[in-house]
Amino acid sequence: MRWFRWLPAALILGVFVLDLLTPPHVRVFLLLAAVPVLVAPWLSLAGTIATGGAALLAAVALPLVRGRLPFGVEDIVPFSTFVTLTLLAAVVNRLLARERRQLKTAREVAEAVQLAVLPSPPHRIGPLAVAVRYEAATREAAIGGDLYAIHSTPYGTRLMIADVLGKGLGAVRTVNALLGTFHEATLHISDLSGVVRRLEERIQETNAAENGGEAERFATAVIAELSADGSTLHVANRVHPAPLLVHRGRARPLEPGVPSLPLGLADLGSPNVLPDVPVDRYTLPAGAVLVLFTDGVVEARDHRGIFYDPVPRLSHPLPPDPNHVLDALLADLHRHAAGHLDDDVALLAIGLPRHANDGPGEAPAAHRRKTAHSRRV
Structure with missing residues (x-):
């Protein structure tokens, strides 16, 4: 599924466009924080962290496009939430990777037993x-x-x-x-x-x-x-x-x-x-x-x-x-x-x-x- 490679960029771009189309008082900042969590099951650990970094850069760019400086007092809690969700996405990615490895091992064992039972x-x-x-x-x-x-x-x-x-x-x-x-x-x-x-x-x-x-x-x-x-x-x-x-x-x-x-x-x-x-x-x-x-x-x-x-x-x-x-x-x-x-x-x-x-x-x-x-x- 090659289209998964473009999923993080598509989600970030979608949130960026949505923010530009909404009134200034409506903030879609936290939607960017959800992007690494959404893609964590399919990407590698490096890909998940990279997606979190790209989403963070987009979150910094959004206030600049709106004509104001980022990292204001009102941004402390949202940015903290953003970092927390990115770390959570990395943990989810590792847990799912471990489950996949265990399933692969169990499948290989089952196949080995099956082949041992079957005649050659x-x-x-x-x-x-x-x-x-x-x-x-x-x-x-x-x-x-x-x-x-x-x-x-x-x-x-x-x-x-x-x-x-x-x-x-x-x-x-x-x-x-x-x-x-x-x-x-x-x-x-x-x-x-x-x-x-x-x-x-x-x-x-x-x-x-x-x-x-x-x-x-x-x-x-x-x-x-x-x-x-x-x-x-x-x-x-x-x-x-x-x-x-x-x-x-x-x-x-x-x-x-x-x-x-x-x-x-x-x-x-x-x-x-x-x-x-x-x-x-x-x-x-x-x-x-x-x-x-x-x-x-x-x-x-x-x-x-x-x-x-x-x-x-x-x-x-x-x-x-x-x-x-x-x-x-x-x-x-x-x-x-x-x-x-x-x-x-x-x-x-x-x-x-x-x-x-x-x-x-x-x-x-x-x-x-x-x-x-x-x-x-």
Whole structure:
């Protein structure tokens, strides 16, 4: 906000003009004393003191413009008040600066804990290039519930990105439970819908263990499976932002064919009975980049309150490199939100090999695949 640089000068000039337009017996002197107090929250200590000095010089100049000498007997109390308010502005500035430092430290600690909880995926899994990013919210110092995971399994490369409701230790416990369950289930359950069912069971078990079963924690999530050559993608979307397929200057959301409830709420309509898990199938083009992200991306707003849409930014020619794509997306996100994110952001990008399907089959063809059984895994 560059206009803040000119705020002190504008306020002083405004008071100066106001004094010239008012009758001589009406004095607006004390309005100048309020200027350093008004700007103290945004300026540095030196800027606050400099503003107080400039306002004091303006206060001295005002009587001269009116044709009388300053520092008369009647000016002792106003000038004393002026000096007192300037000192008060300096104290307020220091207190606010200390609060900002403490909040920054708390945010950095929360981000460090979050990153310690999250796994560090390899840069490559077979022919797939992998990139992840995590950004802590600028307005929160609590540990969030964003998570991502990717594993190479006998059934293909399986990945998950999710956002657990809430913050704090309860969210961290749920994140740990989901990450551990996903790691175990992806290695031992052949069916992707079975993996989703196991995650659903685990989050319900976690809810039942907290507060005597009164907890209602849930998570939006995308659980996906890539074939060994990266040409086929199966996705189970649990009310999460749709993954984006970035290819040849175009970004396409992979929307689910059938909506599903979040993890933890699948049996909302029929307690103790888990419904079938809808799974969508997509044929992917060679050299594309698959981008998954949490709600913090699409919930970021600009100064007009407009939500961020990542599709336009990624619908430009970009190198087929997941790191480059995520860097471009984050830079545009921070520009849109002016650097103030209201929620944590987690991103996972997969660079597909350049020798898979290409040409006529490059558009993702969605074919919904539902499980034919309802047994609990």
